[in-house]
Amino acid sequence: MRVLICKRPGGAYGFITDAWISALLMVPEIQVRRWDGNPESWHNFKPDLYCGASGHRQPIPPKRKRGGCKVVIHVNPYGPITVKPNINERPEAIMWVKDQDPDAVYGYGFEKDRQYWSYWDHDGITWIPMACAGDATLFNPLNGTHNKDVVYIGGRWDYKAKSIDPYLLPVIRDRGLQCAVFGWGKWPADLTVREASDDEVPAILASARVGPCIAEPHTIRYGIDIPERVFKVALSGTIAVHDPVAHFSDVLESVPVATSPADYHDKIRSITSSSSDMIISRGRRQYKEVFGGHTYHHRLANMLRTLGFNNESKLILRSLELLKVSI
Numbered sequence: 631m632r633v634l635i636c637k638r639p640g641g642a643y644g645f646i647t648d649a650w651i652s653a654l655l656m657v658p659e660i661q662v663r664r665w666d667g668n669p670e671s672w673h674n675f676k677p678d679l680y681c682g683a684s685g686h687r688q689p690i691p692p693k694r695k696r697g698g699c700k701v702v703i704h705v706n707p708y709g710p711i712t713v714k715p716n717i718n719e720r721p722e723a724i725m726w727v728k729d730q731d732p733d734a735v736y737g738y739g740f741e742k743d744r745q746y747w748s749y750w751d752h753d754g755i756t757w758i759p760m761a762c763a764g765d766a767t768l769f770n771p772l773n774g775t776h777n778k779d780v781v782y783i784g785g786r787w788d789y790k791a792k793s794i795d796p797y798l799l800p801v802i803r804d805r806g807l808q809c810a811v812f813g814w815g816k817w818p819a820d821l822t823v824r825e826a827s828d829d830e831v832p833a834i835l836a837s838a839r840v841g842p843c844i845a846e847p848h849t850i851r852y853g854i855d856i857p858e859r860v861f862k863v864a865l866s867g868t869i870a871v872h873d874p875v876a877h878f879s880d881v882l883e884s885v886p887v888a889t890s891p892a893d894y895h896d897k898i899r900s901i902t903s904s905s906s907d908m909i910i911s912r913g914r915r916q917y918k919e920v921f922g923g924h925t926y927h928h929r930l931a932n933m934l935r936t937l938g939f940n941n942e943s944k945l946i947l948r949s950l951e952l953l954k955v956s957i
Contacts, residue, residue, distance in 0.1 A: 633662040634677040637787065639686045642762075643704065646858065647681070649765035654951040656767070656927075660942060662688050673697070677912050679937065690730045700937050702758065703727050705735040707746040710730040710910040713850070714848045717855070720820060728753070730884050733937060736760040737955045739854040740881065741848070759840070760898050760934055761881075764861030766925040766953045771867025774836025776909070781806040781838035781868070783831060796891040797873045801842060810838070812872040835922040836866040839909055843885075851918055853877040861924050862887060864916035869909065875897050884915045917955075925950060 633654055638644045654662040665672060665680070667823050669691045672680075682688060683704040690701060706719040706908035719727075727735065737747050747757045751854055753855040780801060802821060804807050811817070812826040812834060826834055835841055841863030849855045855875035860882065863870040872878055872883045873894060876877055878887050886901075901909065928951040935943040 631660045631679070631938060632675060632677045633660060634665040634672065634675060634680045635662065636680075636682045636686055636688050637664055637667060642858070643683060643686065646762065646780070646926075649763075649767070650681070651943055652765060653926045653930055653946060653949075656952065657945045659941065659945060660859060663749040667784070679934075679939070682732075684719065684727050685832060687723075687726055696732070700733040701730060702734045702736055702933065703730060703732045704760075705737055705747065705750065705757075707737065707739075709746050709748040710751055711746055711852075713746060713852055713854070713943055728755075734758050736933065737854075738762055738856070739904065742877070743852075743854045743881065744924070746852065755934070758933050761924075762856055762858040762861065762927050762934060763863040763924045763926045763929050764858065764920050766865060766921060766927060766950060768832050769835065769862045769865035769912065770832075770953070770955045771836065771865075771868060773832045774834070774838075776836065776839055776868065776913075778810055778838040780840050780898065781810050781812075781834055782842050782844075783812045783826060783834060784844070785813050786817050787815045790846050791816070792847050793850060793873055795887060797894045798842055798844050800891060800895050804895070806897070807899070807902060810834075821879065831862075832866065835863055838868050839902050841868040841870050842865070842894075842898060843870050845873055845875050850875050856881065860926075861920050864913075864920040865925070867917055868911045869901055869912050870916060882919055884912075884919045921950075921954065 635647050651662050652834050654660050655883050667688045672691050677699045680701045707713050707721040710786040712718055734756040735750050738761055738786045741759050750757045802811055811823045811931055813823050818821045843860040859871055860870045872885055874888055886897050888897055927946050931947045
């Protein structure tokens, strides 16, 4: 099987599709590469599957059907609920997606979230749930020491600050906790925020007892578009604690979810002061839950199965077992 994935953009989609490529490369029967947008390279590669995105548009060669290539495109919510004006799919993007004649579209939600993308289904285009997950090829409990109290990696900008400021900043400013923050954007001047390269991230996440997880306001309200962080933290053997995302316990039962900023702080304080055995036990439980159902191997296997690539779906799940860590 040959898979093409659109050019690598910046931001979350770039990292997510990097993780897809890493997972697919584990299967010898699958060839995968990014597409440069040139029709000639498309036809020379002869893909069986192309994964594109409405936000990073590469016009698909009109004759791709003749070669038997299936097309899936990442799309934003398009349904009866306006999640947020700049998060719902824009009319020009909807038209572009339809012009590509995709076999299916996918978005950062679970099956329970189908209503937010339901107009795609109404228009006769199958929507595939492809929520964020963890990259098991990069993150595992053996990467670090878990000797700090709290580690956070991420950006801060005005929209995300609505969640970061009440939930995360009091934790970081708690002098009774050993905290380290790595990130970018507009952080308060009184905080020490360091930069970290992509290569350093797995070891950094595995260097703490707790990895605070923060979502943007629309995720907190609707429970969709859950960031990768919680899955990466759990795969690292670090204990994830989340702010109050709607229906989050339906996704991960083992992750504590706060009801308020004060409860968030208390939960993190309580975990960091627990015994080593208790911390190890909680970390093990979260790792097993994520590794058992929320890696990009799982997400891709579901997509491949939905598109009719049943054998490849089984192969990618089988390859995941090579990454399992005994803890």
